[in-house]
Amino acid sequence: MTDNNNDETVKLRVGEVPPNAQQDIGKGIVRIDSKVMEELGVAEGEAVEIEDGRKTVGRVARSYPADKGLGIARMDGYMRKNAGTSLGQKVNVNKADLKEAEKVTLAPAEEGVMIQVQNPNIFQRALRGRAVTRGDIVVPGDSQDREKSFFDDVFDMEADRFRFSFGQDTKLAVVGTKPKGPVKITENTEIEVKQQSVEDTEQQEVRVPEVTYEDIGGLENEIQQVREMI
Incomplete structure (x- = not known):
């Protein structure tokens, strides 16, 4: 569930882009539950701020049916690095003043x-x-x-x-x-x-993110085997 401390900000757990949704990668998309979208007052396509180690912005898309009510924000490796976060971490999400x-x-x-x-x-x-x-x-x-x-x-x-x-x-x-x-x-x-x-x-704070599981397309079976090994 969401960890909501006020009417404008929610805490969501970071999830990866699943293998069957590779089209999301590189588009700056964050997928969240429609109920959370209502709490934040944002519609699909609008922007939210995402913050953990640093603050970034992303465009909202509706979560996958299996994620409903789980308090998950799914984003690719670029978005995670931009937000200074990693899989399983909690991030603050609020409507962006864009x-x-x-x-x-x-x-x-x-x-x-x-x-x-x-x-x-x-x-x-x-x-x-x-x-x-x-x-x-x-x-x-x-x-x-x-x-x-x-x-x-x-x-x-x-x-x-x-x-x-x-x-x-x-x-x-x-x-x-x-x-x-x-x-x-x-x-x-x-x-x-x-x-x-x-x-x-001299933009030293910017770094290219490492390759992440979901950033490798077409290797779903191999990725699953690696996950099972570790």
């Missing part, structure tokens, strides 16, 4: 990686609809095949074009936003892309 981003500055999140782009709008289109805050790691084009869902309209198919141009595993760090705080990337957002990696731009 502003439209005038400008978002991105940089390669991996040391030694450099990106040169003539048209930064490809990043804007691939990230359109995403809720982000400074220090987040984002993946404009996730590595899984997309399935039709509520979020297909939100995130646009430009992510496929991004994967073709830059590769499916490109990870970017949000190194600045205007205004400061949680923002939503829209068609009016100016995107600046720095060539140098995160460490080169």
Whole structure:
């Protein structure tokens, strides 16, 4: 069940993205119970703040039927790292005060990686609809095949074009936003892309998350065997 201390914040236990829902990975989605959504006053597609070791933002989607009433917030490894949390931990979740981003500055999140782009709008289109805050790691084009869902309209198919141009595993760090705080990337957002990696731009608090179980697609049987061994 949820651990609710007030009308605006709930504590939820962090869960992973199940093998049959790989389409959620890399989209900044957090799945929570519809009853919890009502408590927080958020609808599907709106943003919530998630906080443990650090604060991040994600877009809400309804939980899976099996999770109903269990007080679980399911998110991928990128979201967990952005929130400074891990599987099984409790996170504070509340409705986000999201502003439209005038400008978002991105940089390669991996040391030694450099990106040169003539048209930064490809990043804007691939990230359109995403809720982000400074220090987040984002993946404009996730590595899984997309399935039709509520979020297909939100995130646009430009992510496929991004994967073709830059590769499916490109990870970017949000190194600045205007205004400061949680923002939503829209068609009016100016995107600046720095060539140098995160460490080169002195954003030391940003780190690329390690590979997690659900980030490896197509290996459900092998993953289950590893889980049973450990």
